Amino acid sequence: MVTTLDKVDVVTVGVGWTGGIIAAECAKEGLKVVGLERGRERSTQDFSMVHDEYRYAIRYELMQDLSKETVTFRNNRKQRALPMRQMGSFLLGEGLGGSGTHWNGQNWRFLPYDFQIKSMTEEKYGKNKLSADYTLQDWGITYDELEPYFDRFEKTAGISGEATNPFWGQRSAEYPTPPMKKTPILQRFETASKNLGYSPFMLPSANLSETYKNPDGKTINACQYCGFCERFGCEYGAKSSPEITVVPTALETGNFEIKFNANAVEILKEGDKVTGVKYVDTVTFEEFIQPAEVVVLTSYMMNNAKLLMVSKIGEQYDPETGRGTLGKNYAYQILPGASGFFDEQMNVFMGAGALGMTVDDFNGDNFDHNDLDFIHGASLSITQTGLRPILTNPIPPDTPSWGADFKKASIHNYTRTLSVGGQGASMPHKENYMSLDGTYKDIYGVPLLQLTYNFTDQDRALHAYLTEKAAGIMQEMGAKTVVGGNPISDYDIVPYQTTHNTGGTMMGSSRDDSVVNNYLQHWDAENLFVVGAGNFAHNGGYNPTGTVGALAYRCAEGIIKYSKDGGTLV
Amino acid sequence: MAKKEKNFSRRDFLKTSGIATGALIGGGLIGGLIGSNVSGNSGAGTASPAPGTANQGQMSVRGLQFFKNDVEFQVLSQAAERIFPEDDLGPGAIGLGVPYFIDQQLAGAYGENSKEYMQGPFFEGESTQGYQSRLKRNEMFRQGLILMQTEAQRRFNKDFVELDGGQMDEILTAFQEDELEMKGVSSLFFFRLFRMAVLEGAYADPIYGGNQNMDGWRMKGFPGHQASYINQIESEEFAEIEPKSIGNMNH
Numbered sequence: 109m110v111t112t113l114d115k116v117d118v119v120t121v122g123v124g125w126t127g128g129i130i131a132a133e134c135a136k137e138g139l140k141v142v143g144l145e146r147g148r149e150r151s152t153q154d155f156s157m158v159h160d161e162y163r164y165a166i167r168y169e170l171m172q173d174l175s176k177e178t179v180t181f182r183n184n185r186k187q188r189a190l191p192m193r194q195m196g197s198f199l200l201g202e203g204l205g206g207s208g209t210h211w212n213g214q215n216w217r218f219l220p221y222d223f224q225i226k227s228m229t230e231e232k233y234g235k236n237k238l239s240a241d242y243t244l245q246d247w248g249i250t251y252d253e254l255e256p257y258f259d260r261f262e263k264t265a266g267i268s269g270e271a272t273n274p275f276w277g278q279r280s281a282e283y284p285t286p287p288m289k290k291t292p293i294l295q296r297f298e299t300a301s302k303n304l305g306y307s308p309f310m311l312p313s314a315n316l317s318e319t320y321k322n323p324d325g326k327t328i329n330a331c332q333y334c335g336f337c338e339r340f341g342c343e344y345g346a347k348s349s350p351e352i353t354v355v356p357t358a359l360e361t362g363n364f365e366i367k368f369n370a371n372a373v374e375i376l377k378e379g380d381k382v383t384g385v386k387y388v389d390t391v392t393f394e395e396f397i398q399p400a401e402v403v404v405l406t407s408y409m410m411n412n413a414k415l416l417m418v419s420k421i422g423e424q425y426d427p428e429t430g431r432g433t434l435g436k437n438y439a440y441q442i443l444p445g446a447s448g449f450f451d452e453q454m455n456v457f458m459g460a461g462a463l464g465m466t467v468d469d470f471n472g473d474n475f476d477h478n479d480l481d482f483i484h485g486a487s488l489s490i491t492q493t494g495l496r497p498i499l500t501n502p503i504p505p506d507t508p509s510w511g512a513d514f515k516k517a518s519i520h521n522y523t524r525t526l527s528v529g530g531q532g533a534s535m536p537h538k539e540n541y542m543s544l545d546g547t548y549k550d551i552y553g554v555p556l557l558q559l560t561y562n563f564t565d566q567d568r569a570l571h572a573y574l575t576e577k578a579a580g581i582m583q584e585m586g587a588k589t590v591v592g593g594n595p596i597s598d599y600d601i602v603p604y605q606t607t608h609n610t611g612g613t614m615m616g617s618s619r620d621d622s623v624v625n626n627y628l629q630h631w632d633a634e635n636l637f638v639v640g641a642g643n644f645a646h647n648g649g650y651n652p653t654g655t656v657g658a659l660a661y662r663c664a665e666g667i668i669k670y671s672k673d674g675g676t677l678v
Numbered sequence: 679m680a681k682k683e684k685n686f687s688r689r690d691f692l693k694t695s696g697i698a699t700g701a702l703i704g705g706g707l708i709g710g711l712i713g714s715n716v717s718g719n720s721g722a723g724t725a726s727p728a729p730g731t732a733n734q735g736q737m738s739v740r741g742l743q744f745f746k747n748d749v750e751f752q753v754l755s756q757a758a759e760r761i762f763p764e765d766d767l768g769p770g771a772i773g774l775g776v777p778y779f780i781d782q783q784l785a786g787a788y789g790e791n792s793k794e795y796m797q798g799p800f801f802e803g804e805s806t807q808g809y810q811s812r813l814k815r816n817e818m819f820r821q822g823l824i825l826m827q828t829e830a831q832r833r834f835n836k837d838f839v840e841l842d843g844g845q846m847d848e849i850l851t852a853f854q855e856d857e858l859e860m861k862g863v864s865s866l867f868f869f870r871l872f873r874m875a876v877l878e879g880a881y882a883d884p885i886y887g888g889n890q891n892m893d894g895w896r897m898k899g900f901p902g903h904q905a906s907y908i909n910q911i912e913s914e915e916f917a918e919i920e921p922k923s924i925g926n927m928n929h
């Protein structure tokens with residue numbers, strides 16, 4: 109028996125950054141909002157024992173329980189897709205705050221170029237810069253249109269930074285808090301990259317440099333540089349996360365309720381509108397229907413796409429014919445970089461998730477690509493995130509990976525190794541997409557999401573070029589030995605890379621080439637909104653969340669507009 | 679009695695394999711020799727150590743939770759020691775309690791794959807697709823350790839624990855090079871799992887039973903759980919800080 113609950117104005121699926129922002133903005137406007145969150149409630153108090161690499165970073169305490177649900181993966185259509193049985197390449201979130209609880213806090217705005225990448229590339233390099241296999245497109249929104257929403261997100265999160273990067277789009281305001289401390293390791297990078305003629309700046313950080321009160325009246329504390337940030341919750345409430353900012357803001361209105369252990373399994377649709385969400389109580393396995401005037405998918409880009417596919421809303425992308433938009437333009441990221449081995453010991457174990465310096469000289473179209481066989485690039489950063497001993501065993505080339513020599517080398521080099529890493533943009537390709545798996549199901553009986561993905565020639569060329577640039581900086585930093593990353597071949601789902609997955613529910617200016625319009629409103633159902641990095645038409649050279657946060661504010665504005673006037677917003 | 683024999687045989691193999699007995703029996707002793715002053719420091723700031731602190735760990739009884747057969751545990755111990763051997767820097771896997779750490783992990787969620795997707799059907803995949811075995815980790819470990827013993831007999835007519843270091847390495851290398859047949863998992867996959875588990879045991883917080891006396895951290899210069907570095911992070915000096923376990927926390 110399915111129990112049907114009382115209708116509300118807005119229901120969100122998932123309560124991470126996107127769900128939290130939608131909830132806060134709509135609840136402040138007086139809309140009744142319910143958030144369905146498959147995971148548990150949690151707060152800063154739950155993180156007092158969090159300085160535990162084994163439990164949190166290795167055994168993934170805060171991440172999705174894959175025994176219940178995972179994705180399947182293959183490199184190409186000829187392979188049989190198989191489940192990602194153990195977490196690896198990316199770490200999916202679960203529980204209040206989603207991945208916004210255990211993220212690093214490196215907070216970026218995508219470049220103006222990103223939003224108009226297709227037209228700007230054609231204008232500058234002609235129509236044939238990339239082959240037609242790359243399904244590049246503009247986002248249906250410009251940087252300038254999105255700027256106010258970027259500003260909102262940065263003020264909500266209290267981002268610490270300095271606006272000195274010459275390659276950025278116009279900003280309407282300074283960062284709300286000053287940059288983090290420039291440590292000796294960062295200074296080394298700064299000097300070296302300046303010597304090479306680049307423009308280094310402090311990485312914009314959601315680990316706050318000082319105590320800050322946001323416009324909603326929420327206080328975020330000052331970072332202690334404790335070094336347990338990435339993959340951990342912050343025990344000091346010093347890393348901006350949904351559960352210390354937007355979630356309490358929403359709850360205080362009295363208009364927001366969160367249902368925990370509520371796993372959404374289907375979006376219900378009648379005619380050209382959605383009517384609500386069906387979910388399963390993960391404890392009792394009872395089924396419920398939460399009817400709502402507006403449904404918002406805020407369940408991370410993978411679940412957003414999966415729920416649309418399961419509910420048969422929109423047209424599934426088919427790589428054979430090129431038809432359909434749902435699942436199209438899935439993109440990941442590539443990670444060029446170089447490590448350097450030094451003689452002196454450095455305090456690599458101190459740090460914070462977003463403590464770093466960056467150069468953007470080789471990101472976006474900030475450099476000339478005329479003689480290069482790729483477009484876009486990567487931000488190159490040094491980060492001092494707090495290296496922990498299980499996962500950090502740097503050894504020079506030709507050192508065995510175990511035994512006496514390994515032990516000596518890995519111990520010696522732990523405090524003597526630095527890395528410059530790039531977050532490489534990834535261009536969409538017709539063979540890279542998401543669909544539903546025909547074999548494997550989650551424990552609720554719903555098919556798993558299937559990922560078909562491989563690196564492309566564009567990725568490989570970009571990786572090689574940027575690796576050399578990273579090695580150049582490392583050389584200039586005075587490393588005794590510099591080791592550049594190996595060339596990439598096939599994408600491998602085993603080692604952790606980034607949780608920066610994009611595409612599948614693209615935004616755009618026409619229903620022919622996108623899933624949602626630029627208010628993130630579904631083309632096929634005016635009261636359905638879908639928000640997350642799935643809206644990105646390609647992946648840029650930065651972490652996604654700053655842009656995701658901006659889109660969530662844009663989406664909230666759309667929902668509020670829709671609730672008053674109805675209809676299609678564009 | 680069976681129990682007594684077990685202890686004897688353990689001491690025997692320690693003698694033959696040239697590992698200082700102290701390393702196994704009192705990881706803390708060896709640690710005390712190489713690291714900073716153990717008894718003086720590791721409980722610093724805590725009036726009376728809370729249950730589960732490193733100090734208490736050393737004094738408490740050690741026992742097996744997953745392995746039933748001492749031979750397998752001994753193979754595990756020796757193989758782990760080859761991956762992460764004792765040297766002039768400090769203790770190896772045995773001295774750090776890694777075999778006990780692994781035993782405990784295999785008995786729990788890690789060994790039982792309780793957070794992994796274990797529904798069928800199972801197919802051998804490409805290496806880029808990762809874990810595709812129907813075996814749980816603890817089943818892989820048992821099979822792998824038994825195979826180490828069989829290989830020792832086949833190649834050298836000896837028990838694994840009687841081999842010299844070079845011979846043990848030869849067998850481990852055969853695993854790593856994927857030359858050995860295992861059921862339901864490749865020997866390379868098992869080897870990687872094993873190597874990683876050893877490193878986890880060497881460097882995880884001592885609350886998990888490895889990294890005895892925090893000597894893994896001490897060797898590496900990692901201070902473990904520290905509340906804050908805000909006052910040191912701008913310093914050019916390398917900070918030598920006495921490590922702290924979350925078991926020593928006085929929150």
Ligand SMILES: Cc1cc2nc3c(=O)[nH]c(=O)nc-3n(C[C@H](O)[C@H](O)[C@H](O)COP(=O)(O)OP(=O)(O)OC[C@H]3O[C@@H](n4cnc5c(N)ncnc54)[C@H](O)[C@@H]3O)c2cc1C
Pocket residue numbers: 121122123124125126127144145146147198199200201202203204205206207208210211212213214215216338339370371372373406407408409411461462607608639640641651652653654656
């Ligand atoms: C280790 C790590 C480090 C990161 N570091 C950075 C960084 O430095 N900078 C950056 O920009 N980004 C970073 N990210 C990425 C960032 O965390 C995400 O971009 C961001 O959290 C996405 O927000 P979201 O709201 O879309 O999804 P999430 O935060 O993942 O929230 C989705 C929520 O939906 C819930 N949910 C999913 N499916 C269902 C369902 N069927 N029913 C009910 N609920 C459901 C989930 O439990 C989850 O709570 C990092 C991610 C990880 C894992």
Ligand code: SF4
Pocket residue numbers: 314315316330331332333334335336337338341342343344345346347459460461
């Ligand atoms: S480094 Fe800073 S923001 Fe990160 S967990 Fe520690 S105190 Fe919190």
